Amino acid sequence: MxxxxxxxxxxxxxxxxxxxxxxxxxxxxxxxxxxxxxxxxxxxxxxxxxxxxxxxxxxxxxxxxxxxxxxxxxxxxxxxxxxxxxxxxxxxxxxxxxxxxxxxxxxxxxxxxxxxxxxxxxxxxxxxxxxxxxxxxxxxxxxxxxxxxxxxxxxxxxxxxxxxxxSIKPTESSEGLEPTFGPYLRWDYYAELGYPEVGTLEDLLPVLADMQEAHPTGDNGQQAYALSLFKDWDGNFMNNAKQPATFYGFDEVGFVLAQADGSEYQSIIDPDSAYVRSLRFFHEANQLGLVDPESTTQNYDTMFTKYQNGQVLFSFWPWLGQAAYNTPEHTAEGRGFGMVDMADQRIFSYGAEVYxxxxxxxxxxxxxxxxxxxxxxxxxxxPEGAYANGSQTGAAAGPQGLNWEIGDDGEPALTEFGTEALLTGEATVPEEWGGGAYRDGVSALNVTVVLPADVDPDTGYPYSYTFWPSFQETQANPFTEDWSAHMGGATSTMEFLEANDQITVAPGAGYTAPADTSEIETLRNQIKASIVQYSWQLVFAEDDAQFESLLAEMKTTAEGLGYDKVYDFDLEKAEAQNEARVEVAAEFG
CATH class of the missing domain: 3.40.190.10 (Periplasmic binding protein-like II)
Incomplete structure (x- = not known):
């Protein structure tokens, strides 16, 4: 007890x-x-x-x-x-x-x-x-x-x-069949090029350039770009520029990039950091004409619509490109976003949070x-609550009897209604279940209480229907079949990453970082505004010389505003977070 x-x-x-x-x-x-x-x-x-x-x-x-x-x-x-x-x-x-x-x-x-x-x-x-x-x-x-x-x-x-x-071990990924981060591109366009090898982040550029040249417009006839960015989520730095760092095992702790296994910590303004590497990647992409010029003014919703219309060819996250474009109609035609095998990637994954x-x-x-x-x-x-509330993320199966039922073989399976509701969100709910559009009735709490990847003790299967054999058997289509055939026969992205040692899990320790002191908060607010401003300027710099000049200015300006003091504060948090991860891995691993 x-x-x-x-x-x-x-x-x-x-x-x-x-x-x-x-x-x-x-x-x-x-x-x-x-x-x-x-x-x-x-x-x-x-x-x-x-x-x-x-x-x-x-x-x-x-x-x-x-x-x-x-x-x-x-x-x-x-x-x-x-x-x-x-x-x-x-x-x-x-x-x-x-x-x-x-x-x-x-x-x-x-x-x-x-x-x-x-x-x-x-x-x-x-x-x-x-x-x-x-x-x-x-x-x-x-x-x-x-x-x-x-x-x-x-x-x-x-x-x-x-x-x-x-109840999943904290050393195991919490993310199901898809990671949170990863290099996802229009797989059908990639296939047209003959599945060229991608060794590093930088090797993506000629591939994306060829894809954009072959498909200069989206499904709606509007201009298409390899990359489309947005500012909504900028905080301590340019959010989009942090994302490629996650392909190499890093996540953020303030101004620190920390490896999932605690083996390395980087200052984001270090010229050799993964953050600056991302800025260089974006800058080179822009020089090639691959970056949407509306990136500096559009918000996330506007950008998401472009993904839906086939106007963007690369996605940092599966829950962006795949969610927007991988509709049943598109995948049946062999079209969709899939993760590419980038040889040097070790994608950051969040371990299950035991706490x-x-x-x-x-x-x-x-x-x-x-x-x-x-x-x-x-x-x-x-279980009932986990299914119902967890469906807000599109992962948990929703209410039993409406969205799913236990089959004659004793395994859970989606109903016809559940398949339509969970894959499109547009199904009309029967009046006895509340009526209205399914999407409009999902839990507004917007917080997952039990991880959808956790196992329902009543059925022995995860709350997330994506793990169910009955669901996976119905999802084969020209897109998934082609992706699997060129990814070693893997049936999911996570299966491929684990089989090829291309994922690194940060144990779920439930670490809570201490709040900024008033002094740190004041310094941080000035510094992060400067870093964000310079970062966007770096992406759209006229040439390499201007890029290097702005990069030096960003570092000098940040340090002049007290960057080192805030970085040291963040580094202590990053190290404490890793200590908590080590402890929880030893206790539950």
């Missing part, structure tokens, strides 16, 4: 005298606490008589308003509860909205936020409920006791619940019915 489970009973008395507004209406003869709960030693009630609407303050949500559609119906049927999503991403001025609600003493009934400093501040401010008593009533969340304990180890209670948890990811769930201190919210949280960890 975990520490938190043993502590639960001791917290019942404190909970019973707590002054919480509202009460839940319990059916049956279960003993009730002063707040109307069923008590910590039992289970949650099977039904609630009164309909409630809870405010969900969700730092990740991309939807504002009351959850609708099929997910809303499941939640309403099980908990007689509606979810009113408060999304700073949609409302605009996210920090202002957050600060205003915190100042008012009520952030939300259910809170989805970052662990670390932000969560600590909410706990210290009394805005988050200690859910210890309810934790003892939970049936499903305790399957991930290690993550719950780790998350709450510095607090005497259960103030938060982890996300993206998994959970960055985001957490918490119950607001002023929640109207905390027990019901606790029951909802527990449900999210259940």
């Amino acid at each position: 975990s520490i938190k489970r043993m502590a639960a009973a001791a917290a019942v008395g404190a909970l019973a005298v707590a002054s919480l507004s509202g009460c839940s209406l319990i059916t049956g003869d279960q003993p009730q606490q002063a707040d109307g709960s069923a008590g910590a030693s039992g289970s949650f009630p099977e039904s609630w008589d009164e309909t409630i609407t809870i405010d969900v303050f969700d730092g990740l949500a991309n939807y504002m308003g009351v959850q609708s559609g099929w997910f809303a119906k499941i939640v309403k049927d099980k908990f007689n509860m509606e979810l009113n999503i408060i999304a700073p991403n949609v409302a605009g001025g996210g920090d202002t909205l957050y600060n205003t609600r915190v100042a008012a003493g009520d952030l939300g009934d259910l809170i989805i936020t970052d662990k670390g400093q932000k969560l600590d501040e909410l706990i210290e401010g009394g805005l988050v409920l200690d859910s210890s008593a309810y934790y003892d009533q939970m049936e499903h969340a305790p399957r991930f006791d290690a993550a719950v304990d780790k998350l709450n180890e510095e607090n005497e209670g259960v103030y938060a619940f982890p996300t993206s948890v998994s 959970g990811a960055k985001q957490v769930l918490a119950i607001g201190a002023n929640a109207e019915d905390p027990e019901r919210i606790a029951a909802f949280i527990d449900w999210l960890y259940s």
Whole structure:
């Protein structure tokens, strides 16, 4: 029994005298606490008589308003509860909205936020409920006791619940059949060239140039480019220029690029860094006319539309190129994005998070019915909840009986409706399941509570339908068959990478970096603005001489603004992160 489970009973008395507004209406003869709960030693009630609407303050949500559609119906049927999503991403001025609600003493009934400093501040401010008593009533969340304990180890209670948890070893990839990063190109155009060998990142340039020359326009007749970029996600540096570094095992920690195995750390402004290598790659591509000139002004959505229209030939991520272009119609015609075998790549992969990811769930201190919210949280960890909530990413299979069912052979398989819904998102949901477009009814929480690659204990298969033999058997098409035939017979990208030692997994340690001090924050804000500005100028430099001049200026300017001090701060975080990875690999590996 975990520490938190043993502590639960001791917290019942404190909970019973707590002054919480509202009460839940319990059916049956279960003993009730002063707040109307069923008590910590039992289970949650099977039904609630009164309909409630809870405010969900969700730092990740991309939807504002009351959850609708099929997910809303499941939640309403099980908990007689509606979810009113408060999304700073949609409302605009996210920090202002957050600060205003915190100042008012009520952030939300259910809170989805970052662990670390932000969560600590909410706990210290009394805005988050200690859910210890309810934790003892939970049936499903305790399957991930290690993550719950780790998350709450510095607090005497259960103030938060982890996300993206998994029973998969932290030394194994969390990413399913496709990695998060990788060099993906229009495979059909690559095939036309005779599948030329690609030894390095730079070797991609003549291949992409030949592809663009052969196909200068997209499906819509508009100009096509090998590369199309965007600025939306720029932060400590130019986001797009970080992506090729991941092909070589690096990920970012502030101004540091850190190898997944902790073997190397680089300063992004070092002339020999993987970041500067990417800038050189983009600059050379632009000199060849391969970079979309609208890259400096367009946003992600505009660029995504170009992928859909066949106007872009290379993608840093499978979830960009493949998601936009690999439709059933296109792949049936042999068209689509596939990862190329770049001989020197060692693609960075995120290991399964045994302690959970960055985001957490918490119950607001002023929640109207905390027990019901606790029951909802527990449900999210259940197989039913993992399937339903996890479908927001397109990975988990969604509700059983609608999207999938168990076949006569005892294996899960998508229904005809599920195939249409999950592959297109456009299917119309039957009225008994909530009606409307399937896409409009997916969970608006936008956070994965149980990793879709984790195994459903009831079926023995992952929650992600992409792993199911029944699904894989239906997905053979001219595109996948050609890709497999020229990738050693691999049936998935991840299978190829693992078989050819072209992936490096960073163990999932759930590391939380310390927040910037006020001094570091001030310095960082000035430095990163300068680095981003110079980086875009470097990509579009007129010639190599101007590139080298701007590169020297970027380094000198950054150092003059205090770069070294911030870099040292980030390097300490990167090293601490690796220590955590080493420890978790030794403990669970």
